Amino acid sequence: MKPAEYYQRDRRRQPPALTPDYKTSVARSPRYSMISLQQSVSEITGPVFGHSDIDPIDNDLIKNYAKDQDPVGERIIVHGRVLDENARPVPNTLVEIWQANASGRYRHKKDTYLGALDPNFGGCGRTITDENGYYYFRTIKPGAYPWRNWVNNWRPAHIHVSVFGSGFCQRLITQLYFEGDPLIPLCPIVATIPDPDAIGQLIARLDMNASVPLDCIAYKFDIVLRGRRSTLFENRLAGN
Amino acid sequence: MTQKLDYLKESSSQTAGPYVHIGLAPGAAGFDIYREELGRDIAGPNARGERIRVEGLVIDGMGSPVKDVLLEAWQANSEGIYAHPEGGGEVEDGFRGWGRVITDFATGEWGFDTVKPGAVKARVKLGSGVSDKVAANSPDWQGRMESHAPMAPHINLWIVARGINIGLNTRMYFEDEKEANATDPVLNLIEWENRRATLLAKRDGERDGVPVYRFEIRLQGDNETVFFDV
Ligand SMILES: [Fe+3]
Numbered sequence: 066m067k068p069a070e071y072y073q074r075d076r077r078r079q080p081p082a083l084t085p086d087y088k089t090s091v092a093r094s095p096r097y098s099m100i101s102l103q104q105s106v107s108e109i110t111g112p113v114f115g116h117s118d119i120d121p122i123d124n125d126l127i128k129n130y131a132k133d134q135d136p137v138g139e140r141i142i143v144h145g146r147v148l149d150e151n152a153r154p155v156p157n158t159l160v161e162i163w164q165a166n167a168s169g170r171y172r173h174k175k176d177t178y179l180g181a182l183d184p185n186f187g188g189c190g191r192t193i194t195d196e197n198g199y200y201y202f203r204t205i206k207p208g209a210y211p212w213r214n215w216v217n218n219w220r221p222a223h224i225h226v227s228v229f230g231s232g233f234c235q236r237l238i239t240q241l242y243f244e245g246d247p248l249i250p251l252c253p254i255v256a257t258i259p260d261p262d263a264i265g266q267l268i269a270r271l272d273m274n275a276s277v278p279l280d281c282i283a284y285k286f287d288i289v290l291r292g293r294r295s296t297l298f299e300n301r302l303a304g305n
Numbered sequence: 306m307t308q309k310l311d312y313l314k315e316s317s318s319q320t321a322g323p324y325v326h327i328g329l330a331p332g333a334a335g336f337d338i339y340r341e342e343l344g345r346d347i348a349g350p351n352a353r354g355e356r357i358r359v360e361g362l363v364i365d366g367m368g369s370p371v372k373d374v375l376l377e378a379w380q381a382n383s384e385g386i387y388a389h390p391e392g393g394g395e396v397e398d399g400f401r402g403w404g405r406v407i408t409d410f411a412t413g414e415w416g417f418d419t420v421k422p423g424a425v426k427a428r429v430k431l432g433s434g435v436s437d438k439v440a441a442n443s444p445d446w447q448g449r450m451e452s453h454a455p456m457a458p459h460i461n462l463w464i465v466a467r468g469i470n471i472g473l474n475t476r477m478y479f480e481d482e483k484e485a486n487a488t489d490p491v492l493n494l495i496e497w498e499n500r501r502a503t504l505l506a507k508r509d510g511e512r513d514g515v516p517v518y519r520f521e522i523r524l525q526g527d528n529e530t531v532f533f534d535v
Contacts (some may be wrong), residue, residue: 074534078317080470087320087470092366099474099534100495105427107461107476108535111379112403130338150312159343163328173324174335175373175410181331184510187338188326225321225328231389233379234535236463236472240319254320257470260315263317290312 069294071234072150075156087253088214093235104234109293111233112129114159114193126164126204129229130187132173136205137183138167143241144201144275147194147228150292154198160288161191162202162241169210169220178210203281209248214298221248221255241286242268255274318471325375325465330407344406347378347419349399354423356385358422359477359506360416360519363408363464366525370413371466377405378417379461385423393426421479424455427490457485457492459504464522474533477520480505495531503530 082094104106122129127136144160149208165171165188168180172188186205194200207222224241242249249255249268258264266289275283326334348356352409359378363371381387386394388402396402408415414517457478464473478486486492492501506518522530 078314080318082451082470082473084470087468090320090470092369093371093466093468094366094470095473095529096366096525096531096532097500097529099532102491102494102533102535104535105456105491106387106391106393106425106457107379107381107459110387110392112401113389114343118341118343129335148313150315152311152313161328162325168521171324171327172334172336176324184390187327187331187336189331191340192338200331211501225319225325225331225389227321227394233461233463237318238321238325238465238472239316240322256374257319258317259319264316266314267319268318288318291315292312 071109071232071291071293076290078258078263080259082255082302084253087257108234109232111229111235112198114157114229116193118159119191119193123175124200124202126187126190126202128203129186129190132183136153136166136186138186138205138208140203140221140281141206142201142275142277142281143269143286144199144272144283145199145269145286145288147200147288147290148198149290153292154194154196155230156194156196156198157192157291158194158198158231159229160194161189161199162204162224163189164204164207164224167205167212169208174251180208180210181242206243218253218259219248219251221246221252226286226288228288228290232291232293235290237288237290239267239288243284244268246269253266320470321375321465323467325373325467326407329375329405331345333407343403344377347380347402347404348382349397349401351397352382352400352420353397354420356418356515357421357511358416358418358515359460359520360509360517361506361520361522362413362415363466363522363524364526368526370408371524372408372413374408374413374464374466375405376407376414376415377403378419379403379463380419380459381422381425382422383420384395385425385455385458387425407461419460422458422460424458424485425455427456428450430534454488454490455485457482457489459489459491461511462485462522463533473524474506475522475530475535476533477506478504479518480507501533503528
């Protein structure tokens, strides 16, 4: 097998740099076109992580910062798989998340929202996918929070998600939204994504089968990273 | 109706937002939660080669430093090998070649310590997805796979922040690698020769005996940095 490049990004499903309704993007968006690069070893390689890099408790946001009791809020499980565009699992890859607490407040010195801080909630977690690309977190459902854009903008409840894959060109940061949230269609950050189907792909589904009775409700969220040309192309040649 | 291709589609990017530090560098957000934060040491203690420091600013279209950026660096070791199964060989024990750094909230300054990477083979049998058999029987393919000049020493950078909808990829080259830069296949790909200079880090003296390189990233405006669609 001779691995080749990753598939080109489908820019019709990715937000452009300049999205004036999300005001901060205006001064932070390059104006010139990006230079398209045929991938080299610099793009198809990327950092490798292992279980020694993290601790087992890191994926449990209910416990990983708890002092004397559990944090307040709706207890949830977020789980799913990291896949590539060939629908193959991405194993042993680092998934990191961060989020506001149930009041919509981040444990960040720059967050001055009047929603209360929760002494038992840190708001970040990380894990490594298993051999089938599977991951899970236990956490508290984040609250919506207001932000300065238009006069009265509110972010839908969301969890920020960072994923690596195996090549640095697969690097991705996105956000997870929750099924049924009426704030999703009102949000200028969500609306930076031009394709409604692509927005839907960021909305986690309620998953009753994965919930834990009398404890935690569950949401399913799959993450798809860029796929790679390789064996597919070769198989076709071999089959000729 | 036509047949359907059964590929999945890459998840869409969303901005890392103003509180990216909580997730990826919680110490900087003001709290301690993990045994060890990832990405603080790029080269590790056993790395061979020249130790360097890289510093800079990310500047927005208004000319102001961006103070809530997170940058990730990905680089080869001093022999041009990446710490990855397809990286071209073995690296020193503890060399990861990856790091992340955030800007100072007050000044926008960022900086990291590492070793200067070596020149990197451009395509190492990466080629175009053809099998060995096809390549061997076709001088054309063979040529395509092996004709690329090595890439000059460079550090790949990925930049995220509030207001950046999808992470920006760029490369930092070294101003003092004139010869290698002159034949670098990526620098030479940039049609506008004057823009190539936006990718060159400048030598800025030494600190504690370690050479310092300065690299300003301009998101927009005069001398906008070259960003790559990889
Ligand atoms: Fe947020």
